[in-house]
Amino acid sequence: MADRGGRPVVFVVDDDEGVRKALSLLIRSAGLEVRTFDSAEAFLEDYSPGVAGCLVLDVKMTGMDGMTLQEELWNRGLDIPVIMMTGHGDVPMAVKAVQRGAIDFLQKPFDDQALLERIHQALALDARRRVEAGERALWAARLARLSAREREVMDLLVAGMGNKEIALKLGLSRKTVDIHRAHVMLKLGVESVAELVRVGLLHGSGPGGG
Amino acid sequence: MAPAEDTALDDSRRHLEIHNRVAEAFLTLAGDEVYGAVLDIVREVFESPLGIFGYIDEDGALVCPSLTRDVWQECAMAGKDYRFPPESWGQSLWGRAIRERRPLFTNEPCRVPAGHLPIRRVLCVPIVDQGESIGIVNVANRDRDYDDRDAAELWTICSHIAPVLNARLQRDRHEKHRRRAEAELLRARDELEQRVIERTAELSEANARLRQEIAERGRVEHALRAANRLLERLFSTTAVAIAYLDSRGCFIRVNRAFAEIAGLSPDYFPGRQYDEILGHDEIAAALAEAAATGRPAEAFGRPLEVRSAAGGDPVHCDWSIQPVLGAGGGVEGLVLTMRDVSRRLRAEALARRHQEELAHVSRLGVMGEMVSAIAHEVNQPLCAIVAFAQACRRLLGDRPDCPPEAREALEQIAGQARRAGDIVHHLREFSRRREPRRAAVSINDIVRSAVGFMAPVLHPRGLGVRLELAENLPPVSADQIQIEQVLVNLLRNAVEAMSDLPPEQRVPVVRTLLPQEGIVEVEVRDCGSGLSADGLERVFEPFFSTKPDGMGIGLPLSRSIVEAHGGRLWVVPNCDRGVSFHFTLPVHDADRPGD
Known part of the structure; x- marks a missing residue:
């Protein structure tokens, strides 16, 4: 689900054709890929979360406006970074958009530098999120390979117990606990108990987790 | 004594005796009985079975009361009578005797009418008094003839009877006259009494009428007094100042309201000149003019200089x-009425200021909203220009074959477009609506005030507004003028949306309610043609209008105002006809800053 190997795309949503064409040309001139939409609805129809990128969005549009689209994306669990564009007088709304997680808002007409900086910032954020998401997926897959008993032993290790305490708690011999611990470390590909604890704390809130 | 002497003595004695008997009859018998009694004596003296003793009445007719005695029963004549008028006498012997005033007799049978007793012989002797026949005595049907001696003897008897009969006739006549006079008197008295009765009835009727008139007059007087009291009360309590002056401008009477204008007692005025109290103002001049010409005069809303009033406005x-x-057409007096309109003028001025403010705010609002909308529209192409120019500079500017002037020009395009954007931005800032001046106000008061301002638009077209205002609403925090403007916008739209309905159905409804704690809602409902789905969506967009001459500013402006107040303005289609606009306003909270 992560990266399909494609280049990140800058999605531009504005109901004004001149603005769409100009922004499209400007963004392409900076060597980035652009796709434009004339309405929020058209964007939602087309958008696939697998595509890396960011969203440049006008606040005021006929039909669904920018604020509503942002809310809709949030509701659908899509966290594509958003840059808001506002006309004059929409400042309070733009502030609200930022409070809801938009990267920034730009007041039209804006400078190319300002826009491109925000776009690069947004793409970087998206890339970072996608890496994090990839890591989360990797560790989840590895954790999924543990048996129930191994998972139990791991959770107690993450909780800071020693072998002796674990053996006592689970009613096992110390030897058996040692064997489980070795399997856990092998399956997760970690080389120290410290690393195991970090993984467990970051990603271990899955099934069987404390 | 000689036989002749004896005879004469006997005759004398007989005569005396007859006279005595006749005199006695006249003295003792009253009425007609005397005639029968005398006749009986005479018949006895002259040995005659029949006789008549009658008298001539005032009309000259012979009346024979004595006939009724025995002769009367034996008489078989039709139409028996004992009163014989002279024309019926004919050539009868007794008639002649009366006319000739001397005794007549015949011993031959007489011609008599049919049914009359047969007369074989008769002696007729008139009773003559003072040369006039006043009666007659007849005797008839003696077994032996009548002779001159008989005639002379009866003549003697009759001449004795004559004065007595005359006296009696006179007396009877007097009596008759007296009776007639008495009867006359009696009748007169009766008549008088009748007239008295009639007059009394008339009088009592007149009396009743008079009493009625008096009662009527009393009622009228009472009514008059009541009317007078009413007039007096009206005069003294009316707010209109009234003064009555004579033609020289001298007060006769003023009412309380008039006196109050001058700040004096009404009693102060009578007898004083107008200008002595109120100064020589235009009214004084107009009074003189009206007195001279007899023409009325009036003026409105004039300032009044009141000399004796105690300061103030x-x-x-x-x-x-x-x-x-x-009656002669000359001016008898002058009625001066005044009405203090200061308060009305002040209220009107206040209302006018309020209206002007509303219009001003409305103009500002409309302008601000237009500038804002234009700014948004113009901003888009400016944004595109800047982006295009900068894209160009990126694409061309780094290439070695790009002339520096071209690069400079592209920079300029972007720079100038940004400058245009700044100008629009400043214009917008400049014309931005002022912040609402909020205060705690009653939403119902705002609604009534807004409807009041719509009156000049609604009333000439016979239109009204139905108000359904909730009671006991808490005050809202609002700028009254701005919210009035929102309501005026919505009401005007509602009326225009219903323009194809007859006036009586063209009634917008304004409703106020408290939908939840802390929020007051106002609904303006029409039953007009409604809005299409597109219209419902775009009705708040600037320059969008369903009206041929609409600017498309009223609703966006109204929404801006409501939102600046922290409320919402929205529209919903009604289930039957038309649409309803709703807006909310926050309830006033004394602890909130700005409230």
Whole structure:
């Protein structure tokens, strides 16, 4: 689900054709890929979360406006970074958009530098999120390979117990606990108990987790 | 004694005896009985079975009461009578005797009418008094003939009877006259009594009428007094100041309201000149003019200089002068009425200021909203220009073959477009609506005030507004003028949306309610043609209008105002006809800053 190997795309949503064409040309001139939409609805129809990128969005549009689209994306669990564009007088709304997680808002007409900086910032954020998401997926897959008993032993290790305490708690011999611990470390590909604890704390809130 | 002497003595004695008997009859018998009694004596003296003793009445007719005695029963004549008028006498012997005033007799049978007793022989002797026949005595049907001696003897008897009969006749006549007079008197008295009765009835009728008139008059007087009291009360309590002056401008009477304008007692005025109390103002001049010409005068809203009033605001009055004309057409007096309109003028000025403010705010609002909308529209192409120019500079500017002037020009395009953007931005800032001046106000008062301002638009077209205002609503925090403007916008739209309905159905409804704690909602409902789905969506967009001459500013402006107040404005289609606009306003909270 992560990266399909494609280049990140800058999605531009504005109901004004001149603005769409100009922004499209400007963004392409900076060597980035652009796709434009004339309405929020058209964007939602087309958008696939697998595509890396960011969203440049006008606040005021006929039909669904920018604020509503942002809310809709949030509701659908899509966290594509958003840059808001506002006309004059929409400042309070733009502030609200930022409070809801938009990267920034730009007041039209804006400078190319300002826009491109925000776009690069947004793409970087998206890339970072996608890496994090990839890591989360990797560790989840590895954790999924543990048996129930191994998972139990791991959770107690993450909780800071020693072998002796674990053996006592689970009613096992110390030897058996040692064997489980070795399997856990092998399956997760970690080389120290410290690393195991970090993984467990970051990603271990899955099934069987404390 | 000689036989002749004896005879004469006997005759004398007989005569005396007859006279005595006749005199006695006249003395003792009253009425007609005397005639029968005398006749009996005479018949006895002259040995005659039949006889008549009658008298001549006032009309000259012979009346024979003595006939009724025995002769009367034996008489078989038709139409028996004992009164014989002279024309019936004919050539009868007794008639001649009366006319000739001497005794007549015959011993031959007489011609008599049919049925009359047969007369074989008769002696007729008139009773003559003072040369006039006043009666007659007849004797008839003696077994032996009548002779001159008999005639002379009866003549003697009759001449004795004559004065007595005359006296009696006179007396009877007097008696008759007296009776007649008495009867006359009696009748007169009866008549008088009748007339007295009639007059009394008339009098009592007149009396009753009079009493009725008096009662009527009393009622009228009572009514008059009541009317007078009413007039007096009206005069003294009306707010209109009234003064009655004579033609020289001298007060006769003023009412309380008039006296109050001058700050004096009404008693102070009578006998004083107008200008002595109120100064020589235009009314004084108009009074003189009206007195001279007899024409009324009036003026409205004039400032009044009141010399004796105690300071305060200037008094403005409507006044009118009505001359009272006498029968000859001359001016008898002048009625001056004044009405203090200062308060009305002040209220009107206040309302006018309020209206002007509303219009001003409305103009500002409309302008601000237009500038804002234009700014948004213009901003888009400016944004595109900047982006295009900068894209160009990126694409061309780094290439070695790009002339520096071209790069400079592209920079300029972007720079100038940004400058245009700044100008629009400043224009917008400049014309931005002022912040609402909020205060705690009653939403119902705002609604009533807004409907009041719509009156000049609604009333000439016979339109009204139905108000369904909830009671006991808490005050809202609002700028009254701005919210009034929102309501005026919505009401005007509602009325225009219903323009194809007859006026009586063209009634917008304004409703206020408290949908939840802390929020007051106002609904303006029409039953007009409604809005299409597109219209419902776009109705708040600037320059969008369903009206042919609409600017498309009213609703966006109204929404801006409501939102600046922290409320919402929205529209919903009604289930039957038309649409309803709703807006909310926050309830006033004394702890909130700005409230």
